[in-house]
Amino acid sequence: MNRIGIDAGGSLVKMVFEDKGVLHYRKYAITEIDSFIQWLNMTVPTAKLVVTGGKSYLVKEKTSHPVTIVNEFEAMAEGARYLLEQEFHLLHKEFILISIGTGTSIYHVTPSNFERVIGTGIGGGTFIGLGTLLAGTSNFTELVERAGSGDRKKIDLLVRDIYGSNETPLIGDLTAANFGKAHLSQDATKDDQLASTIQLIAETIILLANQVAQIKDVSKLVFVGSTLSGNHMLRKVLGEFSQSLGREALFPTNGAFAGAIGAYLL
Structure with a gap:
């Protein structure tokens, strides 16, 4: 070593x-x-x-x-290229890289270059911070497990909640307002609130990532970062939204270490 x-x-x-x-x-x-x-x-x-x-x-x-x-953005892009090659056998590909750590950074990566296009303060720090306020613990694993047991539909106002039995112009299960039913749901639990928090984070990230993908005309979305570790609910929501938007979502197994891998390789 x-x-x-x-x-x-x-x-x-x-x-x-x-x-x-x-x-x-x-x-x-x-x-x-x-x-x-x-x-x-x-x-x-x-x-x-x-x-x-x-x-x-x-x-x-x-x-x-x-x-x-070494430069953090360069390391992240280099590590992501390595992971795509090793796990998915994708060489010389263009993709949108979404790094979900404490906050979130979104990059456009090509075989020979990269650009950090946009970022947001919404990320793992948001989940732990709001989770602490809602559930009284900052333990990431516990928060993830509890969110997985929750039902965000008790907290989020959905399109079908507004239209009732009438025909809707959008898919009924789409979010009309995050946390929009929190004041109406008497039986909602802390776990439901945590599930809604993950939904909010995922929706914010995927909408930004999709905008970058549209601008750059790229179909592949590569998600990395420690916030995804063991976070099956976040991965599920990101994957489903990616598919519905016509994108291909990839989640490298060791994506949490993309930056460290890139540093090692540079």
Whole structure:
């Protein structure tokens, strides 16, 4: 392990290294960065660190390892290209990359170039923040599990709620207003509210991604980022909306490590 790729973001520190020809992955909460540095010092005391992400400076400050900091956007694009090639055997493809971390960034990626087109503050930080306010916990895994048990239709105002039994100009299950029934549903639970929160996040992200795809005339949407890890509901909503909009959604297995992979490769 002479070289380690690190993505130090707002919530997590992700690491990629190669051992016997195989890439290995580790992650720590940003609050555990001292434990992460201790692991580096004990396990790979002479390795070169290639670091990206908003907290790169923390890694550089806390370690005596040789550190190279690389551009976060370039690392994300390079890591996504690698993942598409390794998992989906897609070489030299053009795609829209949606990185859902604490916030969300949307890129246009070609075989030889990339552009960060737009971003939004809606992302994993939104889910944890609103989840804490709604459910009293900031544990990501617990929030995801509870959202999966909820029914967002008890909270969101749907098109069919407005039109009743009359013919609707849109699909009846489309959202007319996120959280639009929250004040009317006496039996709604915190889990229902969390499900509605994921729906809100997914709808916001997919609408922005689809606009970029339309402008760039690209059909493939590639979703990466730690917010997707174990988050089956978010993946489901993003996938269904992508399909309904005529896009192909791809979710690389190790998409949470796209930035760290890119740093390793650069």
